[in-house]
Amino acid sequence: MSNTTYQGNGIHNVLFLHYGGESLRGSEHCLINLLSNLDRGKINPVVICNRISLCKRLVDIKVKAIKYHIPQVTIEGRNTKLEFFKWIKSFIFFSKTIRANKIDLIYSNSGLPAQLGFFMARYSQIPLICHIHAPHSRRFAWMWLFKYADRVIFVSNYIKSTMVEKVTFSNTTKVVYNGIDTVNRFFPPNKHKTIFRESLGLSSDDIVIGQVGSLNYLKGVDILIDAFAKIKTGHNVKLVLVGEGPEEQNLKELASRLGVKDSVLFFGYRDDIDNYYKYVLNIKVLASRFEGLGLSIIEAGACGLPVVGSRCGGIPEVIEDRVSGFLFSVNDTNELAEQLSELIRNPALRKKMGKQGRSLAKQKFDLMTYVKNIEHEITRLL
Template sequence: MISILHTEASLGFGGQEIRIIQESLGMIKRGHRVVIAAPPRSVIFRKAEESGINVFPAHFQKRNPISALRMRLLINRERFDIVNTHSSSDSWVAGIAARLSRVKPKIIRTRHLSTPISKSYLSRLIYEILPHAVITTGEEIRQRMINDNGFDGSKIFSIPTGVDLERFNPAKTKPAFQSQDVFSIGMIGVLRSWKGHKFLIEAMPEILKQIPQAVSYIVGDGPQYENIKNLIYRLSLRDNVFMLGHREDIPEIMASLNVIVQTSYANEGIPQSILQAMAMERPVVACRAGSIGEVIIDGVTGFLIEPKNPLKLAEKIVELYRNPELRIKFGREGRRLVEENYPMEKMLDKMESLYRWLLGEKKVDFWL
């Protein structure tokens, strides 16, 4: 049994936090012990408790040595083998605490986003000196860290988030709503500026010229909620664009959609919503950002376009509307790619192999 501590300073809840929960549950199912340390008022703290995962209340203050001392006490008391950190503040606090602890756990820094990393000594400290290994959620992020920052590639591992293929199974999923008389377009994810929701909304007038019965559904919550809502009103699209808020029935919503879009222009690894859409055999139109191009192969598993281009987005959506056979082809090829490369069990196998390698139990060869 491996004893694992995940730390997460973020108060919000998106793909990063969902992955922590999913991996934790998977590792517990495999017989390992998992604890998540997070702020008590964070969403992941509540979600972990609801999922039956052990949670430790923590406040990650980089400039407060008491935070590191408390974390060191936790690590010493619980005798963790692995400390996996996920955001900046908790990486500093937990990384230093783990290095100063008696039990000397192996430290992993998981890098979820493709945001450029500064070339300062502090960045080298947090990504290369403190951790024993770094995980990225896409190969593109790994290559940037090696080529742009000069980090040691031998300790950086790309392990994209896996998909629960049984849950995201189009043959077993009943649509959340009927869409026989409309052409349904959807975008699913946290409402952040760099997710680019505005470009889907700005594409809608052009889409409606070609597809009068088109509707768009924006699924998710976040800091851009009011801005997106105001843009919908400003463009007089209240009857064509609907904000559904945070939803848990994502497979059922995806089953209701004809096309799923991902308009991010920065920061992405491989978005879970794209892999989930592909698993549900939905055609995807996505922008070149982060590691998205690793799964959306233009003309094979979907359309890949340049970011911030509403007209091109509209053009590709209209093309899919006019070509149902292409929608089916993209869906089938997407499902096949996810089944081969991104099932949840494969992600868990890779994580478990890395943990065991760090602990000296086995050779790590999953990237070969």
């Protein structure tokens, strides 16, 4: 369907578009993992994104990355953005970038960049793929034009089923689960390094519950703190929160009000989250009010941890209830507290569930399977 010219050296140039926050989160890490492992003998990536933090990481893995504002024409109450002048300016810049880099396909790593990407693809007569990480509203599916992409990829069956109920997609849709590196990064430790715990003020005897992710309302960290305060198992149980976000101060005040501030530790954003899974946590929790998939659960499971997650979004696709972990009803702090108490009391159960979580991660969320699936979706359009 495209008028692209197959490169003489057998390599296709693909322009990846990404719009995100300054912190590197799930969609950013998935993009980094993908571009780190793409077969460069087939696909040469070029990236335009709006954040310097992501650009720096991409340059580190030898990907050409350009920081550029991706404008919006979006009607959303107070957050309405009608960046018409910037949109026209960007259209010109993107056109030059596509010509200069002989781009064969545009890959939008979220819905918003597809708004500009759609027109660029049609103007340049090249295909557009859109990778959807969240269940956008019907209005955004139309406004950002990703319903018209030549291929739409969803991160979970939940996201796909939610979206296809809202709009009719013009072309093929597919679910491709995110993948993680279970070989070189996320794997159970050979030995439990107590020195890492000690550097954080934790003892080898502490039973540590943890959540890794943004400190915002949707991640449900307040639910976890509330449940933690209900646990009656002694003073050697700690709660570790790895991440940053707008709710941090409110969460600290909540821990203080509930009388557990000395047992709830905030460590901020960390790049070495694999070390926390391997050497700090005994139990991993994701108490989200909404979650597209739940990448941190997969990572923790791959490291041999039992996982507990809310029964929402794509989380039931990554936790096999009462096998690799527990599922609890959203906002149900009593149910969560009961599940955590059971895991605290039963180290054998923790070990058994962790082993199952490792097996599930390898079978269902393998990084190279993810990369090959994305490569296939790209090359089949060229």
